[in-house]
Amino acid sequence: MNRQYDPQQIESRWQSFWEDGRYFCVDTATAAKPYYCLTMFPYPSGTMHVGHGRNYIIGDVVVRYKTMQGFDVLSPMGWDAFGLPAENAAKQLGIHPKESTTRNITHMKRQLRSWGVGYDWEREIATCHPDYYRWTQWIFLKLYERGLAYQKAAPVNWCELCTTLANEEVLADGTCERCGRPVIKKNLKQWFFKITEYAQPLLDDLAELEGWPEKVRNMQANWIGRSEGARIDFTVAETGAPVPIFTTRPDTIHGVTFMAIAPEHPLVSELVSGTAREEEVMAFVQRQLMTAAAERADAATAKEGVFTGFHVRNPYNGESSPLWVTNYVVTDYGTGIVMAVPAHDQRDFEFSRQYDIPIKVVIQNEAGSLDPASMAEAFVDDGIIVNSGAFDGMTNRDAIAAMTQHAKEQGFGDFTVNFRIRDWLISRQRYWGAPIPIIHCPDCGAIPIPESELPVRLPDDVDFAADHGNPLARHDGFVATTCPSCGKPASRETDTLAQWLCSCWYYMRYVNPRLETAAYNKADVDKWLPVDQYIGGIEHAVLHLLYSRFILKVLHDADTCSFREPFGALFTQGMICKRSDKDGQLYKMSKSKGNVVSPDELIEQYGADTLRLYTLFIGPPEKDAEWNDQGIEGASRFLRRLWRRVHDHRELLLSAGAEVTELSALTEAERDLYRKLHETIQHVSHDMEGGFHFNSAIAQIMELSNALDACQVDASSSASMKTVFRVTIETMMRLLAPFAPHIAEEIWRELGHEHSILRAGWPGLDHEALKRDSVELALQVNGKVRGRLTAAVDMPRDELEREALASESIQKYLEGKTVRKVIIVPNRLVNIAVS
C-alpha cells in the first residue's frame, strides 16, 4: 500500500475483478431474492458527459446497496440503437449506421466501465440487432391482431428532418422535440396504435404507482386529459347532416347563437362544395392550413372566421344558428365542432363581438344584472338558469346533469367522457429502424407477415446519397416481394417503427436476452417484473414511460404476462447544468451549448471514485444541479485523507480486535466514537431507503470520518480504542462501498479480508450502541435558547424542571417574571414560558 492514494493503480484492477468474478451477473432461474434495478439504456450517441454519468452512478449505488443486502440483483445494460443521428451521419459522412452505432457502443461501454458501474454484460442487447427487432416486429403483429394497429390518412405532424412525429414528440411551442425544427401538418397515410383505447386504464393505474414521483403521474394524467361532459347531436338545418358535439357545459346550451367548426373538418368542404360561398370559405381554410402550428395554437392569435352559409339546429329548442369556420376550434379535440355560447364563454364572446353575432344570457348572476348589450366579457361563474324553458330557475350546476339526462331521454345526446390523448403515430419514413412487418398486395391489401417469417431484415446495401426520402423505399430488392396470402407480386411496407416502440419492452428482453423462440418467457418475466427500481431522466415522463405502460397493458391482455405495470418504482434524476463560458447563463450540459464536462479526463485526474462521490454529493439527486469544477476537490480530499489514515495505521489496524463485544468496557471517548458509528449507520441506511438522499448519506460518512480524525489513535492507545477504531473504519468502508466502490474494496482487502466487500453485508444497527448516559439539553425561555443543561438520560420531568429553573444561565431571564408553564421534550429541551 502506497502512502499516496493512486486511483489509476487500483480502479481498473477492481473493475476486472468484478467482471471476472461475475459479481453483477445473476441466474434468473435460481435467484431466491430477486431485485430488478434498471437504469434507462442510452442511445449510442458516441460519448457521454458527467450529466449522463449521474444516471448510471445513481443506479449503481442502488445495485451495490441491494447486492450488499443479499438480494439477487438483476442489473442489465443495453443500447437504444436505432435512431436519427446515425442515419444523418450516413448521409453526410457516408458511414453506415451499423458501423457508427457499433463504434459508438464500444466507446460508451468503455466509459461505463471506467465509472465502475456494475452490469451483467452477458445480458447486453441492442435494439438494432435482428435478434431483438424481430420481437419488436412481433409486438407490432400482436397489436395488429388485436385491432390496435391501423393505417389512416390524416393530417400528421411533419418535421422536415425527422419525418412524421407522434403528438408526444411535438413540444408545446410547435417545434420538434428532437431537432427543434418547426412542425407542420401534412396529409399522409400512416400507421397508428390505438393508445386511446387504453386511455382510461392508463389513467386509472397511475393511482397504483405509489413508487413514482407525483410529478410524473401528474404529467401523464395531464397528457391523457380526461374530461367529463356530454355529447349532443345537433343537425345541419339545410341538409339534415348530423353534427355531434362534445361539451362540458350543457347547462349553457340554450345560449348557443352560432356553431364553430375547425378548418380541417371534412364537413366543411362537403357542405360548401358547389355553393356560392365555396371560394371564400375554402380560401380561409387554405390560409389556416398554411399557418404554422405554433401560431395557430397560440391563444393570443386573433380570432377569425367565415360564415359557411349553413345553419345548425339545436335539438333542445329547435333554433337554428349559423355555422362558422373559425381558427380557434381545433380538429383534434372532441368532434372538431363546438357549440358557441358567447354569453358564457370568453372565446365565443370575443368572436361574436367581432362578427356581430347575438349574445344570449342563459345563466343569470346573483344581482340579476347581466345584459347582453352591456357585457364586457363572458359570465363564466355559477348562477341561475334563465331563458331555457323548463330548466329556468335551476342552479347551473344542477342543470348540467339535468339537461344531459334530458338529451339522453330524448335520444339526442348522452353523458360522455372525452380524452385529450390521440392515437400514437408509429411509422417513420426512415431507414434506421425496425421495418414494419406488412406487405401491401394490390389484391389483398395490407397483409401482416407471418410470425414465423420474422424478422423482416433491414438490407445493408442501401443508398444514403439522396437528400430526401426514405432509402428503404429506393431499395428494389427490399420492396419487391410476394403476397403471403395470394402469392402474387406485392411490395413491402417501407416505413419503419418509431424508436419509442423498440425501447418500450427492452426491460422484458433482459430477463431472457438470448431466447430464440419468444420475446420472453412468461414465467420468468412474472418472477422478475415489474422492475423494482427504474431510474432515468424526467424528459421521458410522458413519451417512453407512457408508451411502455401502454404496450405492456396490451401484452398483458394478450395473456403473455401477468403484471399490468412495467415499473413498480421510478426515480427521475435531475439534470446536470453548467454555466456557459459564452454568456454566463446556466444550461443543461450539451454539446451545442459548449458546456460539457468530460468524465474521461476527470477520471484520469482524480479517479472514478472521486467523480462518483462528487456527482452524488452535488445535491439531492432528483433536483437539477450546477456543476462546479472546484467542487470535485472536496471529494478528492476526503478520499485521499481516508487513504492516508488507513495507510498510516495499517499495522495497528491489522493487529486490533475485529469486534466490539462489551460496550460497558469502553471508555467514554471510545463509546462516543462507537455511538457515532452507529448513528451514521442509522442515518445512511435511512437515506438509502427513503428517497435516495445520497448527498446527505455521504455528508454523514464525512462527519464520521472527521470524528475519526479527532481521536488520536496510535500504538500507545488502549486495546479497546484500537478495536473501536478498526471496527469503525471497516464499517465505514461498507457504508462507503456503494458510493466509492474501488477504494472501499481496496482498503477492505488491505485490512485482510479475502472476499469482496459486496459480500460483506450491509452494516446492522446496534441499538445499545446508540444509547447515552447523559444528554445536553437546550434551555429555552419563551422559545429562545438561553442556556444548556447536562442531565441524565430520561431524567424524571419534575427533577428536570427543578434543575432547569435553578440553572444559573437563565436566572436573568426569569427575574421579575412569572413562570406560567414548563414544556419538556424528553432528552432534547426544556422551554420555560414566562410572562
Add this chain to the structure above:
RNA sequence: GCCGGGGUGGCGAAAUGGCAGACGCACUGGACUCAAAAUCCAGCGGUGGCAACACCGUGAGGGUUCGACUCCCUCCCCCGGCACCA
C-alpha cells in the same frame, strides 16, 4: 387559466413541529516550507460591541402553537406539465 415542484449564508446544500445553516466549495488568518503545491490548525449569516453578549435572520404579510424553514391562510417570484381543449 388549471395542475405540480421550488424560494434557507458568497456558492452547492442540511434540518418535515423542538438548539437554523450539518457536510462540502470558495474565502480569510496561522503552522510546515528557502519557496510553492500538498497537508494540518483556526475562523467564516447580518448588524452593534474590545469582549462576554445583544438584536435581527429560512421570498413577503398574517395565523395556529410554549415553540414554525417545517402546519394553515393571503400574496409575490422562479421552474416544469397541460391549455383558443369547448
